[in-house]
Amino acid sequence: MADLADVQHGLWEHFPHTPLPDSYMGKPPLDLSSRHRDPAWREALRLIAERLASGSEPVAALCERIRQATDEELENWAPCLLEANVQSIDPGLAPFVAAALQVSWTAFAAGLDQDRFGVIECGYRCPICGSWPVASVLQTGGSVQGLRYLCCSLCSTEWNRPRIHCIHCGSNKEVSYFGLDGAGDAVKAEACAGCKTYVKIMNREKEPFLDPFADDLATLGLDILMAEEGYERLGFNPLLIPGS
């Protein structure tokens, strides 16, 4: 997973500035449903597969599968990931396909001029691309100290939502925080008993280097115990697609 992140970082240069929408018509500016995918993401995916091909099995086999795939096949893998449709995603390919799409969309999002869009009203879907959040973090420092931001699973945008509110149904009546006893309290599941969903909330005041993707995986136990309590997971992490 760490190698994959390193490769992602190195791919940044492959996404030069592209024309971006300069107005916001009541929809996320990089809306998944309307935006055409930049073909460069396929190139990114092939580069990822190439650079990780020397890894151990079964990663090498998955990379080989990506390298052999046609453009059309690659394009067919993208929609189910973009829609976070866990039932139709191939769990093995997901991290690689998602990594390429993430670089592509993050490069777009980083090129947006924030001042042009002003404040965008948003709920639990990303205000920039409309994707699902992976988790939320409590920020530290300056004017954002202690504020909760949701992290986009696709374009890395972070957006503010008030704390002690269910991000799914908006209720603040039955929100409680579940943690793992003895595993520190930096990562908790913010759960709503009303709609029975949860999203992880990571407190950077307790651990400054918490990462919404990696520490989501690192707290897998929390997901399993939350499932036993009858809660469903809202956060979407392409590194963690369940089997059927």
Place this chain on the structure above:
Amino acid sequence: MQVTRRQFFKLSAATLGGSTLTALGFSPREALAEVRTFKLTRTTETRNTCPYCSVACGLILYSLGDKAKNAKSEIIHIEGDPDHPVSRGSLCPKGAGLLGFVHSETRVTFPEYRAPGTRKWKRVTWDFALERIAKLMKEDRDRHFVAKNDKGQTVNRWPTIGFLAASASSNETGYLTHKVLRSLGIVALDNQARV
């Protein structure tokens, strides 16, 4: 796997089997074994307002327990509410020390009464306290109420009593306080929001 809504799911021993982790060669068995050593803890966070002064800073109270029957919840931590539009998460030393105030041994949690001429405080019921207050208020009002002034104009004043309202009141509470007290004729009405 149970999927009731498009993207929501529950992770379990079964769904970990075919998951990304196993597809990449990790063994879920290890993770599952580790999970068995953990227990879920549950805390609640509740918004409130600092009771001390007129700034009325936002608070988050952290408590243990799940509000279930027979389970005693306990406030374990209090800090400023970063989402609060006025205080933005900050608290003064008094507000930051609220946990000690909540758990103070000398905190008064029930009404007490010291009869005139005695030295001892006695625990009384809320009914007793409210009745006693109402009775004394009525006596005082009956004796001192000013219906008309020297010129014969109707004024309906009750000048011998004062009322100090709270710091953390909402607009609605303020409206009701005003309505009730002014209708009794109370003139000396002040609010801690002005202190």
